[in-house]
Amino acid sequence: MKTSITKDFLLYNETAKNIYHQIARHLPIIDYHNHLDPQEILEDKNYSNLTEIWLTGDHYKWRAMRANGVNEAYITGDKSDYEKFMVWAKTVPNLIGNPLYHWTHLELLNYFGIDEVLNEKTAPAIWEEANRKLATKELSVRSILRKDKVNFVGTTDDPTDDLAAHEKLAAEGYDITVSPSFRPDKGLGIEKDEFMVWLEKLEVMVGFRIENYTDFLKALSDRVDYFDAHGCRSSDHGISVLFFENTDQEEAGVAFRKRLNGEELSAKEIDQFKTYTLLELARLYTEKGWVMQLHIGAMRNTNTKMFNRIGADAGFDSIGDLLLADKLAGLLDSMDVKDQLPRTVLYSLNSRDNNILAAMAGNYQNDEIPGKIQMGTAWWFNDHIDGMEAQMKTLANIGLISNFIGMLTDSRSFLSFSRHEYFRRILCNLLGTWVEEGKMPNDPELLENYVKNICYYNARQFFRIKEQVTAS
Known part of the structure; x- marks a missing residue:
């Protein structure tokens, strides 16, 4: 039996069909957040x-x-x-x-x-x-990327990674930009057992001993410089429980020193360290012109028995339900008041937070770029039809969907670029429905601008990606 994937799959009116087939399906792909292995691209596996x-x-x-x-x-x-x-x-x-x-x-x-x-x-x-x-x-991996007209791949990389594959791809002159993204979660997780092991790896990469908090900040700054020299355009932070404490470098330094000495930290001290460190990173991101992505609300490794048996990232994470508005405002405002708020993408794994993210993003927009603070696309447990429509409708209701930077795969599989097609069909059907219902004018030029920008051009501008022509 054949599948239900017809030419007009998920396109339920003539306007949707026209704008998808004439515009959306032909656009290149910018996949600005994924977990693909750059070594496999290098090897053309x-x-x-x-x-x-x-x-x-x-x-x-x-x-x-x-x-x-x-x-x-x-x-x-x-x-x-x-x-x-x-x-x-x-x-x-x-x-x-x-x-x-x-x-x-x-x-x-x-x-x-x-x-x-x-x-x-x-x-x-x-x-x-x-x-x-x-x-x-x-x-092969490279053939898949060409077939899908992928222009940009934003991988996810720890600050202790050597970025060797990225360096070799750049030296080769590979015609698709494969850009590392700076993911310092282990460096902010001061309360976790793995922190000290990770710190030793960081010392190896920077070539000096980290004996105090000043050294630690210097090491992070050095790695930001290193990533920037290797084409990084974005940081990414996975934050299970959002944090914020009014603090300063001295208090964060006390927490860091106690951790080095093996002393127990209070919840407040942990949040002081995380807050000041993230604010310092945001300052560095702003100086480099990077994007800061905040993935908020994943409840990690809930099944202890299976975590002990298999490890992390094995399908035992879930949706958290902690409140985030006050702490998110504290973080963004502390960055903004010092003109150190980078272009930012806000994601929450709990769809309950859609209105909060859309409203919060609107608090910190400016004339630097349209949509400087983004409500990110429907993420993980939400990247289905209902979730994508809900995210886009919320953004349209509270902000400006016209400046939305669109879809990403967040995937470890090179076959997942079909999710961009899925998103584009859903987007075109939503816009087409608004036209058919008289909620949007049937203006071909306006529709074309919305589709092109949301599917491709907004992300290209947001991540400062140069125009490319992908080899066939």
Whole structure:
């Protein structure tokens, strides 16, 4: 049986169909936040089979299989790649209403030309056909990027990373910009066991001992310089519980010294350290012209038994429900009052916070760039049809959707660029519906500007990306 992925998939009126087919589908992609491996781009890797490129590391699919009663051996365990694929194929028919159902069939169609529903019966033939194509240069990593007209890839990188793959890609003159993003979460996590181990790695990278807080700030500054020299355009912060304390360098330094000495820190001292460190980083980002992305509200590693067995990023994170407005205002205002608030993207994993983020973003706009403070796209548990529509409607209601920087994959799979198509279809249908309902004029030039800017040009301007022509 063929899939439901027709030419007009998710496009429910003529205006939506016209603006998608004539405009949106032809635009290049700027994927400014993902977890792709730059080494695989450098090597132009060919994946050995569909499980390796599709299931390995994909905690979205892992969660779905667990919800379907699949034994962990077939998810993260020692079963063969074919066996893991087969239990995924058995799971897919149960995914109706989940974006994974659509993404799965979009990816099979777009990359492998397979327009067939995946299930237990069709799985063996799909496995053979997909693996045959994966073995060709047609589906090497670089070929996938070219096929999708990707102009920019923003990877996620720890400050202690050497960025060797980024450096080699730049030296090669690779025609797609692969830019590191500065992700210093481990450096702000002073209360965590891994902090001291991470600090030792930082010392190795900067080449000097970190004996006090001043040294620590100097080390972070050196790494920001290093990332900037390697084409970084953005930082990224994963913040489970938002923090803010009115503090100064001396108080943050006391907390840092106590941590070096193995002393226990109070909750206030932890937040003082995190607050001052983030404010100092924001100052550096502003000087470099970087974007600061704040991903707020993921409740991490909730299943202790499985965390001890498998580790982090394995599909046991959830949506947090702590309040954030006061602390977010404190952080942004402390940066802004010193003219040290960089261009910023605000994401919350809890859709309850949509109105808060949209309203908060409006408090700190200025004439530097339209939409200097962004309400980020629907993220993680929200990147489905309802979540994307809700985020865009909230932004339109409270802010200016015309300045929205659009979609990202936030993915570890090179097949996930189909999510940009998914988003673009949803966006075009939303705009088309507004036209059909008389909420927006049927002005072709206005519609074209909205679609082009939201899908591509706003992000290009926001992240200061030069115009490129991707090689065919």
